[in-house]
Amino acid sequence: MEQKCEFCRFWKKFGKPKDGECHRSAPLPSTQGSDKTLWPMTHIDQWCGEFQEEEID
Numbered sequence: 001m002e003q004k005c006e007f008c009r010f011w012k013k014f015g016k017p018k019d020g021e022c023h024r025s026a027p028l029p030s031t032q033g034s035d036k037t038l039w040p041m042t043h044i045d046q047w048c049g050e051f052q053e054e055e056i057d
């Protein structure tokens with residue numbers, strides 16, 4: 001299986017159809033003035049070295 005966010009257990013679709021949040025680590029404080037914490041946004045085709053394949057029941 002190709003190692004990309006789309007197939008990673010930490011990725012959750014969010015926002016635009018091909019965008020999502022990486023939940024590999026705790027959310028981070030906003031850098032844009034919001035008091036909310038945010039998970040990093042990634043595109044469906046991106047990846048990183050922390051990839052773990054999503055388990056499918």
Ligand code: SF4
Nearest residue numbers: 005008011022024048
């Ligand atoms: S950035 Fe890395 S850990 Fe996060 S969803 Fe994509 S592949 Fe997974």
